[in-house]
Amino acid sequence: MIGLVTLGTILNYLARSTLSVAAPTVKAEFGMTTEQYSWIVMGFQAAYTVMQTVAGAVLDALGTRLGFFLFALAWALSNMAHGLATGWQSLAIFRGFLGASEAAAIPAGTKTVSEWFPDRERPLATSAFQMGTSVGNMIAPPLVVFCILSWGWRSAFMVTGVLSLLWAGLWWFAYRAPEQHPCLGGGEKRLITDGQIGGRQAGDRPVGRPANRREVLRSREFWSIALPRFLAEPAWQTFNFFIPIYLVATWQLDLKSIALWAWLPFLAADFGSLAAGLLPPLLMRLGAGMVPSRKIxxxxxALLMAGPACIGLATTPTAAIALFCIGGFAHQMLNGALITLCSDLFDKRTVATASGMAGSIAWIGGLLFTFAIGQSADIFGYSPLFVALALLDFLGAGLLWMLLRPRLAVHKSPGEYHD
Incomplete structure (x- = not known):
């Protein structure tokens, strides 16, 4: 099941990364400025931001199987529509449709993990599907460049869209919740159920009531996840949408060079996702609690984000790519911990709603930072922006420790972390 979710996440991020790789070609054909390109990116971000909360609620209402299928079908068709664009305005509209439909990926992955995995296996399961985000970005440069050189930039959106369509069909026929899966034995069902109840400290218990947005928003635990994600998301979106443009603007690399180098930060991000899955169980074996292991x-x-902050000091494109690699590793490591916390602190009936709302807040951060890039990159360059990304993550780590502290008294709010 987690392999199926991971494949869907790969194709989700492959679809959204198609434009960033094709951006230098598309910008040249349509005569776009960096500011106009930033408006296209913000069209995606704005729709994604609004729809993450809606997508989470839809997944909790319709169930993981039907809900994720419908969203996957929509993002495949929206991605293919990019090939019909006639200018940056129509491209922004299609980008908005793509953002609205792709918003379900992370809430669906989080909900699947909460349904299928005992507590002790959730960090590794989360890191597995989160690796799909960087694998999709890693595949995009060579695949999209191949399509552009062979058939033109419009073909790249058709190819990546068809791949998502095929996956949507696979998901519909293959996915079932554990209690409905015909191949799952009673022993494994008990292992999942018992592992979601046992193995927790009293303070780690999630809310057990149906999804209620107001209750989730009132919980301190929600904001301890949402605010660090708000501060961390700008880094990942900058890596996703602006690495190829940065390489062209700063180092004058051509399309083939982008295909050769631009995937490396996302390979490093895979190892960051893996670290987010392997480090918490190790810390727990050394005596850390479940929640403290995620916080560490x-x-x-966050501390490793000091690497990309130094990109302005790079003297070669190779050095810049190496620092991007540190950033990719660092972000996926910290983001994996934050996403896992959502499945730790909220019940499986509320987790997609909580994850979706946290994702909306995170994408507001990404949207605001993209606006800053569009207004300042052509004037001041990218170096100050990369320093700002590191400072935001340092602040996010501080907020996580300040907000997610053990409480001595027992309260009734959803997802509260006690000791």
Missing amino acids: TMTLG
Whole structure:
């Protein structure tokens, strides 16, 4: 099941990364400025931001199987529509449709993990599907460049869209919840159920009531996840949407060079996702609690963001790519810890709603930072922006430790973390 979710996440991020790789070609054909390109990116971000909350609620209402299928079908068709664009305005509209439909990926992955995995296996399961985000980005440069050189830039959107269509069909026929899966034995069902109840400290228990947005929003635990994600998301979106443009603007690399180098930060991000899955269980074996193990992992990732902050000091494109690699590793390490916390602190009937709302807040951060890039990159360059990304993650780590503290008294709010 987690392999199926991971494949869907790969294709989700492959679809959204198609434009960033094709951007230098599309910008040249349509005569776009960096500011106009930033408006296209913000069209995606704005729709994604609004729809993450809606997508989470839809997944909790319709169930993971039907809900994710409908969203996957929509993002495949929206991505293919990019090939019909006639200018940056129509491209922004299609980008908005893509953002609205792709918003379900992370809430669906989080909900699947909460349904299928006992507590002790959730960090590794989350890191598995989160690796799909960087694998999709890693595949995009060579595949999209191949399509552009062979058949033109419009073909790249058709190819990546068809791949998502095929996956949507696979998901519909293959996915079932554990209690409905015909191949799952009673022993494994008990292992999943018992592992979601046992193995927790009293303070780690999630809410057990149906999804209620107001209750989730009132919980301190929600904001301890949402605010660090708000501060961390700008880094990942900058890596996703602006690495190829940065390489062209700063180092004058051609399309083939982008295909050769631009995937490396996302390979490093895979290892960051893996670290987010392996480090918390190790810390727990050394005596850390479930929640503290996630907090330590997030903090280590935030500290490593000092790497991309130094990109302005790079003297070669190779050095810049190496620092991007540190950034990719760092972000996926800290983000994996934050996403896992959502499945730790909220019940499986509320987790997609909580994850979706946290994702909306995170994407507001990404949207605002993209606006800053569009207004300042052509004037001041990218170096100050990369320093700002590191500072935001340092602040996010501080907020996580400040907000997610053990409480001595027992309260009734959803997802509250007690000790």
